[in-house]
Amino acid sequence: MNAATDAVTDALRDLHSRFAGIDDGELADYIPQLALVDPEAFGLALISMDGHRYGAGDAGVPFTIQSVSKPFVYALALSVLGIDEVSRWVNAEPSGEAFNAISLELGTGRPDNPMVNAGAILTTALIPDTPGAPRFGRILDCLSRFAGRMLDVDEQVYFSEVVAGDRNRALAYLIRSTGPLPVDPVAAVETYFRQCSVRVTAMDLAAMAATLANGGVNPLTGDTVVTEPVAVRVLAVMATCGMYDASGDWLLRVGLPAKSGVSGGLIAAGPARFGLASYSPLLDPTGTSVRGHRAIGALSERLGLHLMHNP
Numbered sequence: 001m002n003a004a005t006d007a008v009t010d011a012l013r014d015l016h017s018r019f020a021g022i023d024d025g026e027l028a029d030y031i032p033q034l035a036l037v038d039p040e041a042f043g044l045a046l047i048s049m050d051g052h053r054y055g056a057g058d059a060g061v062p063f064t065i066q067s068v069s070k071p072f073v074y075a076l077a078l079s080v081l082g083i084d085e086v087s088r089w090v091n092a093e094p095s096g097e098a099f100n101a102i103s104l105e106l107g108t109g110r111p112d113n114p115m116v117n118a119g120a121i122l123t124t125a126l127i128p129d130t131p132g133a134p135r136f137g138r139i140l141d142c143l144s145r146f147a148g149r150m151l152d153v154d155e156q157v158y159f160s161e162v163v164a165g166d167r168n169r170a171l172a173y174l175i176r177s178t179g180p181l182p183v184d185p186v187a188a189v190e191t192y193f194r195q196c197s198v199r200v201t202a203m204d205l206a207a208m209a210a211t212l213a214n215g216g217v218n219p220l221t222g223d224t225v226v227t228e229p230v231a232v233r234v235l236a237v238m239a240t241c242g243m244y245d246a247s248g249d250w251l252l253r254v255g256l257p258a259k260s261g262v263s264g265g266l267i268a269a270g271p272a273r274f275g276l277a278s279y280s281p282l283l284d285p286t287g288t289s290v291r292g293h294r295a296i297g298a299l300s301e302r303l304g305l306h307l308m309h310n311p
């Protein structure tokens, strides 16, 4: 271990013990299965560009990826269709609204961005579906390559999402009513639910974030998952839209492209430096992990990670 390695390990352990006692926030009970998790679970993970893994607490505990899947499926859509075609369908402007807002862009009828549910459902629907390569198979393969290992689906969470999914179905029908949604709304939402139910750990999420930070090359496997221009675009949209209606405040204070999910996962990426992730399922009113937000914010301050910082 060199001094830098020690500093990262110390920082993660310190922050873990500093924030483990915070029990503010609520479990996401609108998806019944998500209310059954251990509210105390708390893990932090960081992966550097040379593939070094650092962890503290429950970095290996599985949970469902939820909205943290959105940037990676957006990356897949950009890879397959290119930025111009994807932008015809979904814009890249911060919405200033909640993740599940029933809202589309005035005039064009496009979802505001691919990080809110409306945009994510559309992005999922853009992924080609062919007999040899079904849509969800492509998505699972892509998420797995970002993580550097084969991921699977938590079927119980998936069924819970299907049962509780009327708002997302309503969004899909609304999108179809304003323009030609490229697939049937029910099929689009089912695939989106399945994508949200993919099981990961904080260490997996750190690898996924590190792959974006590393220009699309997974630092653990050496696999080129997406091209560098695609990784750059995804990080840009995460920076402006990844934390929904709290994106501006997050960029102001923490200064890193990030994405949160309602199961309690949170990723942040330091371009050309690291991928960072946390897991703690107690959420604030925007649907972001309370401990994760605090811990990643503190780590950014402690290690000087803010992107606008002049080292």
Ligand code: GLN
Binding pocket: 066, 067, 068, 099, 100, 117, 161, 168, 193, 196, 260, 261, 262, 263, 287
């Ligand atoms: N599956 C969840 C939903 O669509 C994902 C939302 C989230 O993680 N913010 O409501």
